[in-house]
Amino acid sequence: xxxxxxxxxxxxxxxxxxxxxxxxxxxxxxxxxxxxxxxxxxxxxxxxxxxxxxxxxxxxxxxxxxxxxxxxxxxxxxxxxxxxxxxxxxxxxxxxxxxxxxxxxxxxxxxxxxxxxxxxxxxxxxxxxxxxxxxxxxxxxxxxxxxxxxxxxxxxxxxxxxxxxxxxxxxxxxxxxxxxxxxxxxxxxxxxxxxxxxxxx
Amino acid sequence: xxxxxxxxxxxxxxxxxxxxxxxxxxxxxxxxxxxxxxxxxxxxxxxxxxxxxxxxxxxxxxxxxxxxxxxxxxxxxxxxxxxxxxxxxxxxxxxxxxxxxxxxxxxxxxxxxxxxxxxxxxxxxxxxxxxxxxxxxxxxxxxxxxxxxxxxxxxxxxxxxxxxxxxxxxxxxxxxxxxxxxxxxxxxxxxxxxxxxxxxxxxxxxxxxxxxxxxxxxxxxxxxxxxxxxxxxxxxxxxxxxxxxxxxxxxxxxxxxxxxxxxxxxxxxxxxxxxxxxxxxxxxxxxxxxxxxxxxxxx
Numbered sequence: 078x079x080x081x082x083x084x085x086x087x088x089x090x091x092x093x094x095x096x097x098x099x100x101x102x103x104x105x106x107x108x109x110x111x112x113x114x115x116x117x118x119x120x121x122x123x124x125x126x127x128x129x130x131x132x133x134x135x136x137x138x139x140x141x142x143x144x145x146x147x148x149x150x151x152x153x154x155x156x157x158x159x160x161x162x163x164x165x166x167x168x169x170x171x172x173x174x175x176x177x178x179x180x181x182x183x184x185x186x187x188x189x190x191x192x193x194x195x196x197x198x199x200x201x202x203x204x205x206x207x208x209x210x211x212x213x214x215x216x217x218x219x220x221x222x223x224x225x226x227x228x229x230x231x232x233x234x235x236x237x238x239x240x241x242x243x244x245x246x247x248x249x250x251x252x253x254x255x256x257x258x259x260x261x262x263x264x265x266x267x268x269x270x271x272x273x274x275x276x277x278x
Numbered sequence: 279x280x281x282x283x284x285x286x287x288x289x290x291x292x293x294x295x296x297x298x299x300x301x302x303x304x305x306x307x308x309x310x311x312x313x314x315x316x317x318x319x320x321x322x323x324x325x326x327x328x329x330x331x332x333x334x335x336x337x338x339x340x341x342x343x344x345x346x347x348x349x350x351x352x353x354x355x356x357x358x359x360x361x362x363x364x365x366x367x368x369x370x371x372x373x374x375x376x377x378x379x380x381x382x383x384x385x386x387x388x389x390x391x392x393x394x395x396x397x398x399x400x401x402x403x404x405x406x407x408x409x410x411x412x413x414x415x416x417x418x419x420x421x422x423x424x425x426x427x428x429x430x431x432x433x434x435x436x437x438x439x440x441x442x443x444x445x446x447x448x449x450x451x452x453x454x455x456x457x458x459x460x461x462x463x464x465x466x467x468x469x470x471x472x473x474x475x476x477x478x479x480x481x482x483x484x485x486x487x488x489x490x491x492x493x494x495x496x497x498x499x500x501x502x503x504x505x506x507x508x509x510x511x512x513x514x515x516x517x518x519x520x521x522x523x524x525x526x527x528x529x530x531x532x533x534x535x536x537x538x539x540x541x542x543x544x545x546x547x548x549x550x551x552x553x554x555x556x557x558x559x560x561x562x563x564x565x566x567x568x569x570x571x572x573x574x575x576x577x
Contacts, residue, residue, distance in 0.1 A: 097322065099322075099325060136346065137346065137347070137385065138346050138385075139342075139343060139346050139348070139383055139384070139385045141383055150342050150343070150346075150383065151342050151343045151344075151345070151346040151385075152346050153345055153346045153347070155347070155428065155429060156428065156429045156432060156462045156463075157462075158462055179429065179462065179464070179520070180429075180461055180462030180463075180520075180521060181461065181462065181521070199520060199522070201325075201326045201329040201330060201333075201519070201520055202345075202429060202464040202520055202551070203330065203333070203344070203345040203427075203464050203551060203552060203553035204329045204330060204332070204333035204345075205333065205343070205344065205345045205346035205347075206333050206336040206337040206340060206342050206343075206344060207329055207332055207333040207336055209342070209346075210336060210340075223396075224386060224389075224395075224396035224398065225385060225386045225396070225398075226385060226386070226387070226396070227396075239325050239326075239329060241322060241325070241326075241520075241522065251522070252461060252521060255461070255517075255521065255522070255523050256457070256461065258523070259457045259461075259515050259516070259517060260457055262514065262515050262516070263453050263457055263515060266453070266511040266514055266515065267449055267450055267453050267511070269511070270449050270507045270508065270511050271446035271449055271450070273503075273507060274444070274445040274446060274448075274449060274500075274504055274507070275444065275445070275446070276444070276445050276500060277441060277444045277445065
């Protein structure tokens with residue numbers, strides 16, 4: 078059975094999740110990537126959307142304007158690590174509960190997730206049409222002057238996922254754990270290949 | 279067909295092709311992903327591959343860009359010196375990028391340097407990027423269209439090594455890039471490696487390596503063997519789809535090379551994500567065309 082989170086998300090629900098779990102989302106998901114993070118954390122500007130209990134998506138979509146609003150065409154995750162510099166303060170300031178993106182994030186986000194009870198999850202990168210079909214409606218857009226990718230698109234989503242929990246509230250970081258394993262494996266592999274490419278003699 | 283009609287015909291072909299290749303993966307990539315998917319047995323790897331397959335089906339069905347990041351459009355052109363529209367190619371490709379942006383639609387990805395404004399058209403200073411090769415005495419044109427998202431452009435880097443570092447230094451560099459940045463670039467990846475005597479040469483070749491059809495090896499036997507070794511080695515790391523760990527890491531490793539200076543070995547890496555959107559089209563002087571990357575497709 079699908080495990081579904083619904084906004085506003087409660088701390089207790091998040092505390093039951095462990096890195097590697099797969100969940101889906103019902104409710105509000107707001108796109109938020111480089112520029113709004115910078116504006117809030119570095120420039121001290123107030124976000125025009127109240128994110129308390131909601132989810133953000135590190136994503137810059139393709140949308141088209143229709144008579145009575147906007148239509149989601151294609152929306153997939155962007156590299157979350159770009160927001161690492163800001164995410165801890167961002168969580169503290171906004172009360173956001175679920176951060177969806179791609180790839181891992183670092184120690185700042187882990188600390189933010191642990192302290193303020195939030196999780197980071199991965200939506201499979203490049204699966205942007207799949208994600209778009211899980212957006213029921215774009216309710217509004219803010220900061221459109223930043224351009225299509227950077228604007229805050231307020232989306233109502235239904236069973237949005239799969240979302241693979243990569244950072245939980247307990248300090249686990251799936252990608253960092255994997256990275257250590259990959260680096261351990263790398264050493265003997267590289268040594269073996271190097272022994273076979275000594276072409277300069 | 280007079281010249282005006284030819285310009286119009288080529289503009290239409292390139293607009294449609296730019297739009298098409300942003301929605302459909304090339305045949306070799308689709309086949310490779312299927313092969314890699316069948317080797318996975320872990321739950322997370324399968325969840326991800328299933329989403330990828332479902333996504334490509336939805337993109338076909340709904341006629342939409344399969345990944346939202348349709349990149350900054352690039353055209354790698356091999357144009358015959360006798361191609362009748364040689365002087366018009368640049369304008370035609372610029373118009374094609376502009377029109378495809380509206381038609382597909384593609385995401386707006388051209389941000390002007392210093393002004394730091396997104397032009398909203400996918401055209402801007404030197405964009406779409408056009409790389410030129412002139413083929414003497416040929417009458418047609420071959421165009422590789424490429425859309426790389428930010429995610430797989432981010433790992434792109436290069437380094438100029440001293441000869442003492444040897445080809446071993448090349449291997450170490452590639453593996454370091456892959457374990458530090460590859461995870462976030464949407465694996466399974468295509469790894470393009472350029473080797474030459476200076477960094478610009480290596481960088482250009484690393485990008486061109488991404489256009490070689492999957493499964494075709496470097497023409498030099500040592501080059502081919504080095505590709506095989508690195509491909510196996512990277513797969514043994516087991517980055518898996520999306521870096522969540524699995525049986526494989528890459529769709530392939532391609533090297534392109536140029537003779538180097540005795541004192542330097544420059545190496546550069548360009549990465550293609552699993553949604554590797556490359557498209558190859560051959561247009562003849564009479565404006566008939568053949569799409570080699572997506573067989574059987576007419577625009």
